[in-house]
Each structure stands twice: as C-alpha cells, then as structure tokens.
Amino acid sequence: MIPPSPPKRTSAVDIPLILDLICQDLTRNHLLACVRVCRSWRDAFQLQLDRFVRLGKNPKTNQEHTRAVVERAGRIRSLQVDIADGGWFLDSHVDHKPNAVAVTPKGSNTAADAFTPAGRCINLEELSCLDFNYLPRPSNGEEGWFYHAYDRPSIISQSSNALHLIKQNPKLQSLYIRHARQFYRTDHFSPEILESISTHKSLTHIKIHLDYAVDAEFRIQLLQHLPATIQDFEL
Numbered sequence: 001m002i003p004p005s006p007p008k009r010t011s012a013v014d015i016p017l018i019l020d021l022i023c024q025d026l027t028r029n030h031l032l033a034c035v036r037v038c039r040s041w042r043d044a045f046q047l048q049l050d051r052f053v054r055l056g057k058n059p060k061t062n063q064e065h066t067r068a069v070v071e072r073a074g075r076i077r078s079l080q081v082d083i084a085d086g087g088w089f090l091d092s093h094v095d096h097k098p099n100a101v102a103v104t105p106k107g108s109n110t111a112a113d114a115f116t117p118a119g120r121c122i123n124l125e126e127l128s129c130l131d132f133n134y135l136p137r138p139s140n141g142e143e144g145w146f147y148h149a150y151d152r153p154s155i156i157s158q159s160s161n162a163l164h165l166i167k168q169n170p171k172l173q174s175l176y177i178r179h180a181r182q183f184y185r186t187d188h189f190s191p192e193i194l195e196s197i198s199t200h201k202s203l204t205h206i207k208i209h210l211d212y213a214v215d216a217e218f219r220i221q222l223l224q225h226l227p228a229t230i231q232d233f234e235l
C-alpha cells in the first residue's frame with residue numbers, strides 16, 4: 001500500500017493578497033533579490049516587477065514591449081515616462097491615443113478594452129516625467145527654437161501630456177519632472193494640471209528640474225498651487 005503523500009504546504013507568497021501586502025514596501029532591488037531566492041519565489045515575485053516601469057524607448061519602435069506595459073498598467077506603482085508619452089496611460093482620449101497602434105489585449109475588440117480597471121494606470125505612487133531625447137526638435141536655425149519665443153506652439157499635445165496622470169492617480173506621493181532642453185515650455189503645466197496638483201490629497205514630494213530660465217510668473221503660479229500635503233518641494 002502506497003502511503004498518502006503529505007499535504008502540500010502553502011507559502012505566504014502563494015496567496016495574492018498577502019503577496020501584494022508584502023510587496024507594497026519593497027523597492028525594485030528588493031524584488032530582484034526575492035526573484036533569485038528559489039524557483040517558487042521567482043515565479044511569485046517576477047510579476048511584481050511590473051510595479052516599476054521605465055518606458056525609456058520610443059513606444060512606436062518597440063510596440064510589443066509597449067503593449068505588455070499598457071495591458072498591465074494597473075499594477076504600476078512607479079512610472080518613468082517621457083512627458084510626450086502620457087497618452088498611453090491616460091483615461092481620456094482612449095479612442096485616439098497619440099501614436100497608439102493595436103494595443104488591444106487578446107480577445108478584445110476595441111482599443112478601449114485595454115483600459116478596463118485591471119489595465120488602467122490609477123495606482124501610481126511615484127511619477128517621473130522625463131526627456132528621453134527621442135522626440136523631434138527644431139533645428140538651431142528654425143524660428144522659435146529658443147525657449148522665450150512665446151508665439152511658438154507647444155511641442156507636446158495636451159492629449160499626450162504625462163502630467164495629466166497626476167489627476168487620475170489619487171495615491172500619488174512623489175512627482176519628479178526633469179527637462180534639460182530649452183524647447184520644453186512651462187505651458188505643459190496647464191491650468192487643469194496646476195489644479196490637479198493643488199487639490200491632490202496624497203502628494204508629498206515634488207521636484208521640478210528645468211535646465212533653463214523659468215519666469216517669475218510661473219514660479220508664483222506653481223507655489224500658489226502646491227497641495228496642503230506637501231513636505232518636500234524643489235524647483
């Protein structure tokens with residue numbers, strides 16, 4: 001008679017709710033260390049790496065990677081994205097996302113299906129709006145090259161402005177903005193974006209590094225729209 005097999009023991013990391021609670025306070029380096037412990041931990045913690053996303057390559061040239069990121073956007077807690085690529089993650093303008101191509105999950109009939117609650121980017125705790133230097137820019141000889149040419153149209157459409165992610169992420173705690181090139185304009189901080197900053201309930205850290213002269217009017221506007229929760233602010 002073959003003795004019965006001992007009951008399979010369930011690890012804490014096999015329970016999704018417990019695993020999620022464990023990972024809430026872990027950094028990406030912590031998760032990478034967990035992945036290396038053993039096979040079962042690798043299987044459990046590998047998916048949790050989706051919490052930390054750096055979309056640093058042009059989404060149009062790496063569409064498969066972009067598809068995977070967008071379909072799992074609801075898992076993202078920390079996002080680094082070019083300011084011009086916010087349209088991939090914004091709730092609004094789903095039907096005409098800038099540069100969007102076939103990001104519909106398998107079994108879906110419309111692009112909007114990719115932005116069901118499971119795929120909506122609404123759980124960010126950290127947002128970094130950066131300049132990954134692949135967006136076309138005017139040449140030195142073109143009119144409106146300089147930052148202070150105020151009649152020049154903004155280079156980024158508001159429909160794809162990643163700063164709009166502030167409004168749809170109520171858990172956001174940290175906002176970092178870094179632009180090194182002169183043709184970026186402070187008009188990306190539209191009245192709607194400034195309002196979303198001032199009324200935010202969780203935002204405690206804001207760092208804005210713009211490597212060009214920022215006019216006094218913009219500084220005053222930004223200071224007037226800091227949220228009541230702010231603890232650390234750099235400009």
